[in-house]
Amino acid sequence: MTDFDDDPRAALDRLCRDRGVDYARLSDVIGRNPAYIQQYIKRGSPRRLAEGDRARIAAYLGVPEAVLGAPVQRVATSVRGAHGNDMLLVPKLAIGASAGAGASIDGEPVEGAVAFDPKWLRDLGADLRALSIIRVEGDSMAPTLDDGDDILVDGGDAASRLRDGIYVLRMEDVLMVKRVARVPGQGRIAVISDNPHYRNWDDLPMTAVQLVGRVIWTGRRVR
Structure with a gap:
C-alpha cells in the first residue's frame, strides 16, 4: 500500500469481495x-x-x-517503478507563469506527469500532497530561470511558511514566478525579478500578493 493511493489490484480485489462479483463475471463485463x-x-x-x-x-x-489506477487531476500519485521502488508522479499543468489574467494553478488541466523519488522530495522538505509542475514564460527571472523551464512548485509551502526564496504568486490577477524577500515592517515583502531589466516591487504588504507555492526545483532543456 502506498502513502496516497491503494494498489489498484488490491482495491479491485476488495471491491469484488464487497460487491459479491467474481473474477470471471468481471472479465465478461x-x-x-x-x-x-x-x-x-x-x-x-x-x-x-x-x-x-x-x-x-x-x-x-x-x-x-x-x-x-486512473491518474488524479492535479494531485501527485504514488506508483511502483520498474525496479520495484515507489515513485511519485507529479502532475505537469498546462499553464505557465507569467500566464496572464485568470490563470489558476489549481484549475488548469494536466498535460502530463513527471516521476520523482519520494525520498528525494522529502529530503527537500516538500509536501508530497501539494506538488505540481508548471512552465516558466518569459525571461524576467533570467539567468536563474529561463523561458520554457519547468519548475516544481510546493503548494504546501506558501504564506504560512514564508522565507526568502522563489515563489509562484498571483499579483494584479497575473500568475508569475518571482523572488520574494521579507523587508522591515510587519507583514511586508519585496517581489524581485532576477533580470535587472524587469520591474521590482521593493515594499509591498503581504495582502497585495497571493503566494501559490515555493519553487523547489527546476528542469531545463540543454540549449
Missing part, C-alpha cells in the same frame, strides 16, 4: 477471457488495465476510475 481479471489481480498480468477496460469496470462497480 469487459469482453475478456474468464481468467483475465484473476490473472491481473493475482499474477500482475497485465501490469495495468487498459483505459477502456478500467472505465467499464469502474462504471459497473460504481466507483471513480481513480480507485482503479
